[in-house]
Amino acid sequence: MTARVVVVGAGPTGLTAAILLARHGVECVVLERWESVYPQPRAVHLDDEVYRVLGRLGLADAFAAVSWPCHGLRLLDPDLRVLAEFRRAPGAGRHGYPQATMFDQPELERLLRAALAATPGATLRGNTEVTGITQEEGGVRVEVTDRVTGARDTLHADYVLGCDGANSLTRTAIGARMTDLRFDQRWLVVDIATTADLDQWEGVHQVCDPGRAATYMRIGKTRHRWEFRLLAGESGEDFRDLGRLHPLIAPWTGDVPVDELEVVRVAEYTFRAQVADRWRDRRVFLLGDAAHLTPPFIGQGMGAGLRDAANLAWKLAGVLDGTLPEGVLDTYEAEREPHARAMIRLAKLVGTAMTAGGRFGDLVRRVVAPRLPVVARHVLDSETPPLRRSDLVVRPRLRRSLAGRLCPNAVLDDGRRFDEVAAGRFAVVTSATPSTAERTAVEAAGAVLVTVPVTGEWGRWLRSGRAGAAVVRPDGTVLSTSGSLARARETLPLSGSSVL
Structure with a gap:
């Protein structure tokens, strides 16, 4: 089988890249090792710049129906008293969409898959494991195995986009390695569904506690997300029992009976800051988590991948149809790598500023944060560098x-x-x-x-x-x-x- 472009991975980045390419007239095949959307929530936030990409895919209205505008950020001390509150103006920003939006990633992926299925020239092959990527003269050979039947197949493509996540086989195939930007924290991520009204302010709650940093946010009509930094000796398994988990979330759930709280997911994540040392080898490119990993403190992890797709798709389409010279592809990494690195540095800085410094740090946050307009501007302005x-x-x-x-x-x-x-x-x-x-x-x-x-x-x-x-x-x-x-x-x- 042949295709102009093979996309490895059907997460938000891969699906977005494939839809954009197909709309530019480029035939592409998306290879995904799972049959259906991964059911557990992961990413929960995007800004209006990334929302704008969804708008170009024709998904703005559908996404609005399953997402939840975020009202801003509230910094809390260890006793959950408000240190500072940064409210976002309601309505659309300069790009025509809310500046911060919360959502459930499986719902977004279902929208993207439906859009891909409705786009001529784009094909999704599920239950397909990529086992090898080899560059040849004039193209790339992609070896795959059907995870159901065990049958093997070979695809030939002009270009391959590796959107296959943090453990990217594509990255390994081109000999690229992750550069560690020195950030490594273990966090507990908890997703709860409930029809009960938690009666909480509908922005992000950031608990600035060096002892147990935490985040709470509403991500949908009935969905809520908490993140708690794990202490030494703790693991995610320790909190799978609701009896031990409930004391952590109780400050927000209040009098809501435990039996009205459905635990959707309890998982341990290690938040890392990493960037691949190169994002391209001839006809193979890295996008999304295959190229960079961002701590979640500014909600830019998934968004960075969609920015990659938006940056590369039109350039690749122009090269393939002959309207742009092949040299424009060199601008992908030249533009996106410094931007991704800058956003990672900002995420590290925000995470440190919100949680470090012990009692002295709490005092500084209480006195300084509410009084500096520059703080509010940087917290609320969704424009990236x-x-x-x-x-x-x-x-x-x-x-x-x-x-x-x-x-x-x-x-x-x-x-x-x-x-x-x-x-x-x-x-x-x-x-x-x-x-x-x-x-x-x-x-x-x-x-x-x-x-x-x-x-x-x-x-x-x-x-x-x-x-x-x-x-x-x-x-x-x-x-x-x-x-x-x-x-x-x-x-x-x-x-x-x-x-x-």
């Missing part, structure tokens, strides 16, 4: 620029949002009125011209980057900015320019 310079991020070294940042998914004059108009294509954004010739030239380069309002959010955005026009990539990232529409058009990769 810009991508670093690459052949597809043309940013001046000494001048502020929008390049590398996501453009807003704000409303245009006709009532549509940017992503609906751009529709996965390159776009030139300008507040100037274009001539017919300018519009024709942009369209001839395979891009769409988007005229935005001079005032409001769009006007503020362009002025913040001192730009008259911006070239936006299919993933929503700004490639370049300039003072005029004509100069912006010259940086379109599809125009035969010298950008690449």
Whole structure:
């Protein structure tokens, strides 16, 4: 069997990559060792930047129906008294979605699988164990075994995407190794289902206790998540009995009878910070947990994988259809690795700031956190760092620029949002009125011209980057900015320019 792209792993990252590729006209096969969605919850949070990726897949409404907007963050001392509270504004942010959303991962994966099944050119093969990945001249050979019948098969692909998790066989196949960023903590993760009203504030509760750090959050209409740092000598098995588990969650469940609390899962996790030393070997790429592992303190683990998929899919599709040179694939790791590393550092910092320092640390948090606007801004702002310079991020070294940042998914004059108009294509954004010739030239380069309002959010955005026009990539990232529409058009990769 042959396919343009083989995706190893049908988690959120692999499914997202496959759907995006297929929508760009790239035939792909997703290989998954399990038949159905893994039933236990894992990831529970995403921000509006990642929500925007789901929106591009056509899943925004369906996801909204099974998710729960998060109201912010509350820091608690060891006695559960409020140290500081950071509330998020209700409603959609600059990307058209809530800035923080809680969800149940199995429900999200079911939505993604349904979307994959409805996408021509994408195929999912369950109960399929990948046993070998070998690069050959002009392609990759993937050896598989059917876990039900034991039958063996060989697939041939132009490219392989390894989305096969922390214990990635794909990573081993290309000789990549994880670099340890020095973070290793054991935590107890508890998921409870109940129809009872816990009468708790519906944001994230972070207990800043060096003795027993803890987190509580509501993740759905009837679902709740707790995380407790395990002490020396403890293990997850110690808390599988509800009698021992209940004292940990009782401060939040209050008078709710124990028989009204359904234990969905009790598991021990080791939170790690790691990044692969390389994310690509010729025609094989690593994405998601195969490339990086993030402590959960800022809820960016799964989101980082979806960012990987959104970054790579359109580039790979462009190379396969001949509209982009093969060299653009070098920008994947160049852009995503520093971003993932920055988010891991932030997660480590937040985790340390919330839980370290003993009684002195509690005093500092109580006195300082509520009084520093910069703290609130960093806690509540969902914008992540810009991508670093690459052949597809043309940013001046000494001048502020929008390049590398996501453009807003704000409303245009006709009532549509940017992503609906751009529709996965390159776009030139300008507040100037274009001539017919300018519009024709942009369209001839395979891009769409988007005229935005001079005032409001769009006007503020362009002025913040001192730009008259911006070239936006299919993933929503700004490639370049300039003072005029004509100069912006010259940086379109599809125009035969010298950008690449």
